Amino acid sequence: xxxxxxxxxxxxxxxxLSAQNRWELTDDGGISWKVKTNDIHSDHVEMxxxxxxxxxxxxxxxxxxxxxxxxxxxxMLRTIPNDTHASLMHNFxxxxxxxxxxxxxTVKEKPISFYQKGIWKSTSDVGQNATIERELxxxxxxxxxxxxxxxxxxxxxxxxxxxxxxxxASTTHKENGVYGSYEVKAWTQNSGVYTVQPNSSAxxxxxxxxxxxxxxxxxxVNIEEEIAKREEFVDLMFENIQFVSPEPILTKMFDFxxxxxxxxxxxxxxxxxxxxGGSRYYAAIWANDQAEYANPFFAYTGYDTAIxxxxxxxQWFAKYMNPExxxxxxxxxxxxxxxxxxxxxxxxxAMIAYGAVRFxxxxxxxxxxxxxWPLIEWCIEFSKRKINQNGVVASDxxxxxxxxxxxxxxxxTSSLFYDALVSAVYLGKEIGIPKEQVKEYETMAxxxxxxxxxxxxxxxxxxxxxxxxxxxxxxxxWICIPLTVDIxxxxxxxxxxxxxxxxxxxxxxxxxxxxxTFWDRSTLYGFRGTFAxxxxxxxxxxxxxxxxxRLLGEHVPYAVEAWPEGNQRHLSAExxxxxxxxxxxLFGYRPTGLNSFAxxxxxxxxxxxxxxxxxxxxxxxxxxxxxxxxxxGIKADIYADGKLVKSYxxxxxxxxxxxx
Numbered sequence: 254x255x256x257x258x259x260x261x262x263x264x265x266x267x268x269x270l271s272a273q274n275r276w277e278l279t280d281d282g283g284i285s286w287k288v289k290t291n292d293i294h295s296d297h298v299e300m301x302x303x304x305x306x307x308x309x310x311x312x313x314x315x316x317x318x319x320x321x322x323x324x325x326x327x328x329m330l331r332t333i334p335n336d337t338h339a340s341l342m343h344n345f346x347x348x349x350x351x352x353x354x355x356x357x358x359t360v361k362e363k364p365i366s367f368y369q370k371g372i373w374k375s376t377s378d379v380g381q382n383a384t385i386e387r388e389l390x391x392x393x394x395x396x397x398x399x400x401x402x403x404x405x406x407x408x409x410x411x412x413x414x415x416x417x418x419x420x421x422a423s424t425t426h427k428e429n430g431v432y433g434s435y436e437v438k439a440w441t442q443n444s445g446v447y448t449v450q451p452n453s454s455a456x457x458x459x460x461x462x463x464x465x466x467x468x469x470x471x472x473x474v475n476i477e478e479e480i481a482k483r484e485e486f487v488d489l490m491f492e493n494i495q496f497v498s499p500e501p502i503l504t505k506m507f508d509f510x511x512x513x514x515x516x517x518x519x520x521x522x523x524x525x526x527x528x529x530g531g532s533r534y535y536a537a538i539w540a541n542d543q544a545e546y547a548n549p550f551f552a553y554t555g556y557d558t559a560i561x562x563x564x565x566x567x568q569w570f571a572k573y574m575n576p577e578x579x580x581x582x583x584x585x586x587x588x589x590x591x592x593x594x595x596x597x598x599x600x601x602x603a604m605i606a607y608g609a610v611r612f613x614x615x616x617x618x619x620x621x622x623x624x625x626w627p628l629i630e631w632c633i634e635f636s637k638r639k640i641n642q643n644g645v646v647a648s649d650x651x652x653x654x655x656x657x658x659x660x661x662x663x664x665x666t667s668s669l670f671y672d673a674l675v676s677a678v679y680l681g682k683e684i685g686i687p688k689e690q691v692k693e694y695e696t697m698a699x700x701x702x703x704x705x706x707x708x709x710x711x712x713x714x715x716x717x718x719x720x721x722x723x724x725x726x727x728x729x730x731w732i733c734i735p736l737t738v739d740i741x742x743x744x745x746x747x748x749x750x751x752x753x754x755x756x757x758x759x760x761x762x763x764x765x766x767x768x769x770t771f772w773d774r775s776t777l778y779g780f781r782g783t784f785a786x787x788x789x790x791x792x793x794x795x796x797x798x799x800x801x802x803r804l805l806g807e808h809v810p811y812a813v814e815a816w817p818e819g820n821q822r823h824l825s826a827e828x829x830x831x832x833x834x835x836x837x838x839l840f841g842y843r844p845t846g847l848n849s850f851a852x853x854x855x856x857x858x859x860x861x862x863x864x865x866x867x868x869x870x871x872x873x874x875x876x877x878x879x880x881x882x883x884x885x886g887i888k889a890d891i892y893a894d895g896k897l898v899k900s901y902x903x904x905x906x907x908x909x910x911x912x913x
Contacts, residue, residue, distance in 0.1 A: 276805040278505055282491060283370030284810055288313060295320050296808055298373065299513075299530050299823040302391040302483075303520040304329055306530055307398045309373055309389060312364075319362040319377055321387075322346045327396050327463045328519045328528065328535035331431035335587045340535045341425070343437040345461055351417035351441050353404070355381050369810055371487035371512050372480065382408030383449075390483040397462035397471070399479045404456070406449040416457050418444035424466060434466040442474060487512060493555050496835050497864035506800040506810075507835055510828035513811040514547060515559045517825035523589035524565035525558060527551075531814060531822030537586035537593075538566045540601035541652040542826040544608035545669065546774070550829040550836070552615035553876075555869030563612055564621070570605055571628045578635050581605065583654075596654035598639075600666030603646060606632035606673035614680050614844035617872035622847065623684050629677060636670045637697065643723075644704035646670050651731075653772075656818075657765055660722025664709045665734050671705060672738035674698035676844070683847045705735060706742050714755060714766065717746030728755050730762035730775035736782025737837070744786040751779050752791060760816065761799055772815040773803075777830040784838030787906045789855040796834065840865050840878055841908070848872065849912040854880045856887050856905050871913050 275294065276284045295312030306326040314320055323345045330341035353360045362377035362385055372390045379385050386403040406412050420440040427434040439461045447455040458476045496507040518527045521536045528535045529542045538544070543566045551559035569589050573581040582592035583601050610629050613622040641647045645667040651659040674694045681691040711720040714728050721729040728750050736744060750756060755766045761776030763769070776799065783792040804810050812827035836842045840863075841853025848871045856863060862881040870876055877892040883902050891899040891911050899911045 273802060273807070274805045275807055276809055278501060278805070279368070279370075281370070282505070282508065283368055284505075284509075284805060286367040288364045288366060291317075293317075294807070297820075297823075298369065298810070299517075300371070300373065300389075300391050301517045301519075301530060301825075302393045302395070303518065303525075304394065304396040305391045305398060306517070306532075306535065307389070307391045308532055311367065311373070311375065317363050319364050319375065320347070321350075321375075323389075323398070323461065324532060325398060325437075325461055325463070326530075326532060326535060327435075329521060329588065330396070330435050330463055330465065331536075331587060332425075333429055333431060335431050335591065337537055337584065337586045337593050338533050339431075339587065341430075341435055341437070341463060342532065343423075343463065345439055349419075349421055349439045350459065351419045351444060351457075353379075353385070353402075353417070354415040355379065355383055355404075355412050357413070357415075360385070371490070371516075372483055379404075381412060382406065383412060388480060390480055392479050393482045393486055395462075396464065397460055397474065397479075399474060399476050400459040400461070401476055401480065402457050402459070403454050404447075404449060405454045406451055409451050411451070412449050414447045414449055414455055416441065416444040416447070430465075432465050432467075435463055436466050436470075437463045442476065486516070489556070490515060492867070494553065494832075494836075494868050495864075495866045497862075497866065499860050499862075500797060502797060502801050502804060503835075506804045507832060509804060509810045510812065510831040511554070513823060513825055513828035514550065514832060515554065515556055518558055518562045521588035524568070525562040526565055526569075526589075527559070527562040527825065529814075529824040529826055531819060531824045533822075534824070536588045537584055538569055539584045540570070540581070540599070540604040541583075542824070544570065545604040545652075546608075546826040546833075547829040548608045549611040549615065550832050552612040553836070553842075553868045553870045555867070555873075555875075560616070567609055567612075567625050567628055571631075574628065574631045578631075578638055580635065581632070597649035599650045599652055599654060600646065600648040600663065600669065602632040602635040602639075603648075603666045603670040603673060604652070606636065606677070607669040610673055610676040610680055611844060614676060614683075614847065615850075615870050617844075617847045617870055617874075619684060619847055622680060626680070626684060626686070629673070629680070633670075633673060633677060633694070636666075636673075643708045644700065645708050646701075653764070656770075657729075657768075658722065658725070660724060662708075663722045663731075664705070664719050664729075665721075665731050667701060667705050667709070668734040668738050668740065671698055671701040671740070674701065675738075679845050680847075702740060705740060709735075710743055713750070716750035716753070718743055718750045719747065727766045728753075729765050730756060730772070730779065733762075733775065733779040733782040736786045737778055739785065741786055744788070748783050748786060748788045748791065751783060752795065757795070759798075760802070770815065770817065773812045773827045774814075774830055777812065777827065777834055780834045781830075781838035784834065784855050785841060785853070787855060789839075789857050789906075793857050793859075836865065836868070839863065840880075842868070842878070844870065845910070846912070849910070850876075851908050851910050852878055852889065852891070853906060853908045854878075854887060854889060856880050856882065874913060 297310045308324040310322040312320045327341040332339045360379035368374040388401045422438040443457040490511040548563040580598040582594040584593040647662045709719040719732045811823045813821035814824040865878045868876040879890045886904040889901040
């Protein structure tokens with residue numbers, strides 16, 4: 254009966270997937286949309302480099318013509334007032350394109366296909382046996398984006414191609430810029446008149462850039478080099494920490510999530526900084542997006558740029574520690590020069606402590622851990638002072654900043670604080686913190702675990718789960734948080750509630766029963782928690798369906814922020830959370846020391862094996878975790894730098910300790 258039920262679930266999921274897919278996987282690791290007749294659709298995607306972000310709106314209009322509008326964001330060209338949203342932005346529409354003529358006739362692009370793999374591409378029919386291919390990418394290092402056009406002659410006669418030479422520039426008023434006036438410019442490179450023979454092509458490019466007017470003007474951009482550097486970055490993302498599974502959608506979504514999670518890092522005047530993006534959030538850090546969501550994942554990617562951005566964020570937060578224990582701001586903005594604290598204490602210290610201690614443990618660098626420790630210690634002390642009469646941590650709001658009620662003390666803050674204490678015990682023992690202090694953290698963690706279940710545990714709308722705050726009487730998506738920090742006493746009721754019609758929708762978890770709002774971050778936390786709780790067979794079809802929708806559906810190829818707020822922006826940290834569904838949910842990876850970790854694999858019954866390879870931890874070692882079916886349940890082989898260091902046979906879902 255069990256296998257019949259599983260088969261039925263997967264059969265229904267397969268029908269759903271095939272019905273909703275607009276895109277398909279390609280052999281080279283990308284995704285492709287093959288445009289059909291009367292296929293009217295538009296979408297938007299964000300791509301980033303160290304000094305630019307490009308939000309492209311693309312698709313086909315009602316006449317079958319190409320839509321291509323580019324919103325360019327320049328995070329280090331700050332505008333006034335120099336607040337969270339003060340990045341210079343400029344929109345380049347269809348009108349900022351050169352006129353292209355073939356044999357004297359102006360062409361109109363009718364898309365045949367679109368493609369994405371870190372670089373966006375389109376192929377369009379322009380008549381006269383010719384096509385135009387576009388490749389759009391942000392520069393990896395400079396404040397510019399390049400769009401390469403390739404005109405191909407697919408016929409048997411020469412064609413004459415005439416490409417207009419255009420240059421459009423605008424200059425901002427110096428009173429509106431932190432660094433004075435800025436020039437925004439778009440221009441063609443390699444325009445002219447070409448004779449293109451059969452089976453041959455001609456190429457030119459559009460360059461979109463911005464600069465301070467006091468900086469040198471660009472005269473030439475090496476287009477091929479810019480594209481090659483972006484391809485090199487994408488290849489690096491695909492090669493580091495790899496998830497191997499029998500389900501290609503999950504494996505590929507994991508690869509794409511690494512791109513988005515780690516491309517959105519900006520070279521500010523005060524160091525490399527990861528930013529969410531979404532046309533609003535750049536050159537700034539948040540206690541949730543960076544400290545809680547992204548940094549713990551960055552620690553074991555082996556990507557130096559991401560690791561450095563995390564270290565910079567700890568330094569930025571640490572500057573706001575104070576002897577009065579006033580809260581560290583929720584967000585440090587404007588390249589580190591200012592801050593935002595509009596929602597007051599959101600439980601930010603619990604978020605920072607949780608992320609910082611997990612990061613330090615996974616990195617496995619004792620000296621670096623000692624440098625981060627004062628921030629961890631300060632945030633723990635702050636949260637300790639906020640413990641109320643019910644034994645849980647009080648805060649003014651939560652990471653949703655008052656969009657939905659959170660009471661005087663919410664489940665999320667206390668759960669993150671509990672996990673920070675558990676990790677702080679591991680780390681404290683490693684770096685020589687006094688035994689009395691470590692023992693205090695250990696005792697506090699046990700008490701917090703008990704108090705979370707005692708105070709927040711409740712029957713909500715018929716489910717034995719958690720209330721989110723004291724007066725809460727309807728289900729909330731964040732009831733999943735205890736599961737992600739190994740609090741499992743109320744796991745069954747919580748899993749049932751999360752996947753019930755009261756919370757679950759086609760787009761994931763509702764924020765609150767009865768509303769229409771969803772945030773991918775809570776859905777991804779939900780998946781991670783239900784996998785960790787051992788509800789693998791129940792979770793897997795939903796996880797596959799979600800991944801398929803985000804990678805191959807109508808709005809691709811990354812996890813999104815929210816709806817209806819923000820038009821489902823591709824905020825970067827959500828993609829890091831997607832990766833953590835795999836690393837910490839399916840594989841149950843948890844650092845337990847600078848040179849040790851535990852895994853609690855949850856191998857699905859329908860899978861023969863799964864692997865997590867090239868996870869960089871324990872002081873730079875490459876860890877491979879290979880899980881396969883065995884007569885007793887599962888077999889786990891763990892390698893460090895190619896050498897087998899642990900082999901285990903036992904039940905699925907059991908914790909396996911590994912010390913290197």
